[in-house]
Amino acid sequence: MDTSGRKQFLDIEKEFLQPLPQSDYQIKHYKRAKVQKMGYVYLCDDKNYYSVPYRYIGKQVEVQYNQESVEIYYNSERIASHKRTYKAGRYTTIKEHMSSTHLFYDSWSPDYFVNLAGSIGPQTSQYIEKLIDQQDYPETGYKQSLGIIALKKAYEPDRIERACTLALTFEKCSYRTVMHILENNMDKEIETESKSTNIPLHTNIRGPQAFC
Numbered sequence: 001m002d003t004s005g006r007k008q009f010l011d012i013e014k015e016f017l018q019p020l021p022q023s024d025y026q027i028k029h030y031k032r033a034k035v036q037k038m039g040y041v042y043l044c045d046d047k048n049y050y051s052v053p054y055r056y057i058g059k060q061v062e063v064q065y066n067q068e069s070v071e072i073y074y075n076s077e078r079i080a081s082h083k084r085t086y087k088a089g090r091y092t093t094i095k096e097h098m099s100s101t102h103l104f105y106d107s108w109s110p111d112y113f114v115n116l117a118g119s120i121g122p123q124t125s126q127y128i129e130k131l132i133d134q135q136d137y138p139e140t141g142y143k144q145s146l147g148i149i150a151l152k153k154a155y156e157p158d159r160i161e162r163a164c165t166l167a168l169t170f171e172k173c174s175y176r177t178v179m180h181i182l183e184n185n186m187d188k189e190i191e192t193e194s195k196s197t198n199i200p201l202h203t204n205i206r207g208p209q210a211f212c
Contacts, residue, residue, distance in 0.1 A: 026066040035059050036139075038105050039098060040091060041072055041080075047088040047138055051097040052080045089138035110138070113145040120157045124148065127164040131173035144175040155182055162187035 033041045035056045040049035041063055050070050052061065062073045065084060070092075072080040082092045089110045098105070110132045117125040128148060132141035151160050163181040170177060181187055 026068065028064055028066045031063045031065075033061055033063050035061060040093075040105070042137070042139075043070060046084070046086050047136075048085055049091045049139070050080065050082045051091070051093045053097045054099040089132060089141075108142055110141075113142060113149070116149055117145070120149065120152055121161040121164075123161045123164040123168065127168055127173060127178070130168070131175075134173055147175040148178050151178065151182065159187050162190055166190055 029045075031043070033043075035041055035052055035058060036049075037057060038049075039054040039057055040051055041061060042049055043063060043065065045065075050063075050072065052072050052074075056074055056079060059074055061079070064071045064073065068084055070082045070084050071078055080094065080097065082094070085092055091105055091108045093105070110129065113132065114125045114129045117128045128141075128145045131144060131148075132138060135141035148160070148164075155163075159182060160178070163178050163186070166181055166186060167173065167177045
C-alpha cells in the first residue's frame with residue numbers, strides 16, 4: 001500500500017484537529033470536606049474558608065480546585081463556585097449563601113480581629129495577631145480572639161493590656177493564658193514592680209545567659 005503516516009494525517013486526521021487551548025493546563029485537585037456550622041468549607045491547602053448555601057450545613061461535599069478557582073459539589077451537583085484566594089484565614093463569601101444569623105462572619109479575617117483589639121490597646125492587637133498566626137486552623141484563633149476581646153466586659157483595658165504584654169513573653173499564645181494572668185492578678189504584680197523601679201513595662205528583657 002503506497003501511503004505514509006504523513007499522508008494519512010493530511011488525508012484523514014487533519015480536518016478533525018481543534019485549536020490548542022489559549023491558556024496553560026491546570027491540574028485539578030479533589031478533596032472531601034464537611035460543611036461547618038457557619039456554612040463554610042475549609043480548604044486546608046491555603047487555610048481558607050469558602051461559603052456554600054446554608055442548607056448544606058453538616059453535609060459532606062467534594063471540593064474541586066485548581067490555581068484559579070474553587071468549586072464545591074454535593075451529590076455531583078455544583079452548589080458553589082469561588083475565585084481562589086491564597087491569604088490564610090480568609091472567609092470568601094457569597095452573601096446569598098448565608099442565613100441571617102451567619103452574615104456577620106463575612107467580615108472575619110486576621111486584620112478584622114487585630115483592628116477590633118485596637119479598642120483595648122496595641123499590646124492586645126499584637127497578641128491577637130501572634131495568636132491567630134500560630135493556629136493550624138484560623139477559626140480556632142478567631143474564637144480565642146473573640147474571647148480575649150470580650151474580657152473588656154469584666155476587666156479594665158489597662159489590665160488586659162498588661163496581661164497581653166506579659167503573655168507575649170510566652171512562646172505559645174492562647175486565651176487561657178491571658179485569662180490566667182488576669183484571674184491571678186499577675187498583671188497587678190507587674191504594675192507594682194514597674195512603679196517601684198520606675199522602669200517602663202516592656203518585653204525586651206534579657207536574662208543572665210545573654211551576658212555569658
